[in-house]
Amino acid sequence: MWDKNWRENLWSQIGQPWDVLVMGGGITGAGILREAARMKLRVLLVEQRDFAWGTSSRSSKLVHGGLRYLATGQVGVTLTSVRERENLIEDGPGLIDPLGFLVATHKGDRPGRFTYGAGLAVYDLMALQWSHRYYSAEEFRLLMPYISRENLRGGFRYEDAQTDDARLVLRVIQEAVADGGAAINYVSADELLLEEGQVVGARLCDQVSGQTAEVRARVIINATGAFADGLRGQVGAAARIRPLRGSHLVFPAWRLPLAQAVSFLHPLDRRPVFAFPWEGVTLVGTTDVDHDAPLRDEPGITPEEVAYLMAAVAYQFPARALTLDDVIATYAGVRPVIGTGKADPSKESREHVVWQENGLLTVTGGKLTTFRSIALDALKSVRDRLPEVAAVTDKVPVLNAVDVELPGNLDELTRRRLLGRYGAAAPALVSAAQPGELDVIPGTVTLWAELRWAARAEGVVHLDDLLLRRVRLGLLLPDGGESLLPRIRTICQSELGWDDRQWEAEAAAYLALRRARYSLPERDRIPDWNAILRAAAEKPRASKEHRSRTRLVVFLALLVIVLLLWRRSRRSPEML
Numbered sequence: 001m002w003d004k005n006w007r008e009n010l011w012s013q014i015g016q017p018w019d020v021l022v023m024g025g026g027i028t029g030a031g032i033l034r035e036a037a038r039m040k041l042r043v044l045l046v047e048q049r050d051f052a053w054g055t056s057s058r059s060s061k062l063v064h065g066g067l068r069y070l071a072t073g074q075v076g077v078t079l080t081s082v083r084e085r086e087n088l089i090e091d092g093p094g095l096i097d098p099l100g101f102l103v104a105t106h107k108g109d110r111p112g113r114f115t116y117g118a119g120l121a122v123y124d125l126m127a128l129q130w131s132h133r134y135y136s137a138e139e140f141r142l143l144m145p146y147i148s149r150e151n152l153r154g155g156f157r158y159e160d161a162q163t164d165d166a167r168l169v170l171r172v173i174q175e176a177v178a179d180g181g182a183a184i185n186y187v188s189a190d191e192l193l194l195e196e197g198q199v200v201g202a203r204l205c206d207q208v209s210g211q212t213a214e215v216r217a218r219v220i221i222n223a224t225g226a227f228a229d230g231l232r233g234q235v236g237a238a239a240r241i242r243p244l245r246g247s248h249l250v251f252p253a254w255r256l257p258l259a260q261a262v263s264f265l266h267p268l269d270r271r272p273v274f275a276f277p278w279e280g281v282t283l284v285g286t287t288d289v290d291h292d293a294p295l296r297d298e299p300g301i302t303p304e305e306v307a308y309l310m311a312a313v314a315y316q317f318p319a320r321a322l323t324l325d326d327v328i329a330t331y332a333g334v335r336p337v338i339g340t341g342k343a344d345p346s347k348e349s350r351e352h353v354v355w356q357e358n359g360l361l362t363v364t365g366g367k368l369t370t371f372r373s374i375a376l377d378a379l380k381s382v383r384d385r386l387p388e389v390a391a392v393t394d395k396v397p398v399l400n401a402v403d404v405e406l407p408g409n410l411d412e413l414t415r416r417r418l419l420g421r422y423g424a425a426a427p428a429l430v431s432a433a434q435p436g437e438l439d440v441i442p443g444t445v446t447l448w449a450e451l452r453w454a455a456r457a458e459g460v461v462h463l464d465d466l467l468l469r470r471v472r473l474g475l476l477l478p479d480g481g482e483s484l485l486p487r488i489r490t491i492c493q494s495e496l497g498w499d500d501r502q503w504e505a506e507a508a509a510y511l512a513l514r515r516a517r518y519s520l521p522e523r524d525r526i527p528d529w530n531a532i533l534r535a536a537a538e539k540p541r542a543s544k545e546h547r548s549r550t551r552l553v554v555f556l557a558l559l560v561i562v563l564l565l566w567r568r569s570r571r572s573p574e575m576l
Ligand SMILES: Cc1cc2nc3c(=O)[nH]c(=O)nc-3n(C[C@H](O)[C@H](O)[C@H](O)COP(=O)(O)OP(=O)(O)OC[C@H]3O[C@@H](n4cnc5c(N)ncnc54)[C@H](O)[C@@H]3O)c2cc1C
Pocket: 023, 024, 025, 026, 027, 028, 029, 046, 047, 048, 049, 050, 051, 052, 053, 054, 055, 056, 057, 058, 059, 060, 061, 062, 063, 064, 187, 188, 189, 190, 223, 224, 225, 226, 227, 244, 245, 246, 247, 286, 332, 333, 334, 335, 336, 364, 365, 366, 367, 368, 369, 370
């Protein structure tokens, strides 16, 4: 789809009038592009860096209803998320797959078994299923052998799902482009064009060639995530975004082997944190702290966040005796949360917003999981400017059905993975593979052939696009894949059309970025988490007031669900 000259070709036509201009190539922009293309609108998406460069490649990779949002009373977010999770599991096997979650309950835990049980019942009811179950301590230890035995009472198992976030963005963009949409990376929207005080377009800059162009569209959409206030400021709107950073540690699966995800309350602040298997490694996350660094710089984990996450694993998996030497990679992302000044960042709402300001439509906040519902909300709000568009509907699959045969004798897991991640392009990927390239890259579940295909046909501009987002070797391998670079070069350099000098410059830039932002900070700056845990153990547990508040939220959530289900059953099936 994206052959060698695709950027130049698209740039040469960029000045044409568009129906919709979407600024931002994360999951929000991708979702809007997809739905607008489905409606046969002339739609262009521009992304200042790489597709999914922002938060959408740095999430926890869960497609989930957000049990934790239920606890903070965000019932609407949970209900929409559960519905979208079910749609995505159905439409994207191999890209979005169910994942079991375990939640342990301990003696004296608040919330305890009753509250969790009630919360999970609500959660399941929202999906019209009953997937959760309680296990005794002995049974629970069979499901999770390394969990701390101290005060263990038992625990629940329930179901959510997970994905590869960057590949989800790519697949959505690719399906939109196949449907007539246009998308280009490394093109920034620098300045909004205003006529009579209304936004009518944007001045774009190609970050590769340095060329600029003025683009006009009937609808201008700001889907720049945590950056949204930058463009809003150009129409005089006051800043509303509170950038909150969330970071993760990556462990090799053999050091922290998990068959399913584990969710538990962090011993320091009782926030839910997770450890879960993903792409052959184990991820531990996440934090939720104010992010004060400039947004244009890649975010990275801080020493304090490392200590916080190490404290979580030391508390929950003491038998594994994990140390910093076990960490193979780190990553951090910035949540585009709408700030209301709450002292505790985790109490800020995760609901998305759609704002219209002087003709600029800003869509931000929300979650990866709910991207399609966010996109439809955005397009619904501008129907007066696109009167020819048919009704906005969610009664079509989010992702296209992939009904293709793959050549060769691939095992079922590989077949499913390729169809999910590459959609309709999967057969071409397999056909392009050279001898030996359908083998997995050691220590991962990624095929060598995925590298060749991404280099050839997936809009790679820099090496970090390839190694951090098209495939995820930068997160999955201890050295970010440095020792494999000679073989990667043999496969990819000519596909990318780079000469030796360009390859070497790209490799050096990638390794420097990997060290600076995807590795641990200097060890001597990381606080001693064991000392922090000891100090915390002396503090009293959650107050009675907190307990009764949580129960009240669960009760209210049940009430709201019943009302919403009743309302939905009375709504016309076609229109949103
Ligand atoms: C740590 C963490 C964990 C999370 N975990 C989950 C999870 O498990 N499940 C879930 O559902 N959600 C999760 N989320 C939330 C989810 O990841 C985000 O809500 C979502 O990715 C936001 O997507 P976005 O497209 O709005 O923003 P982004 O992905 O940040 O995309 C915005 C893009 O706009 C580009 N841009 C900025 N300015 C310009 C400009 N002037 N011109 C052109 N382009 C521009 C940026 O480069 C960026 O790529 C998590 C978030 C974080 C931080």
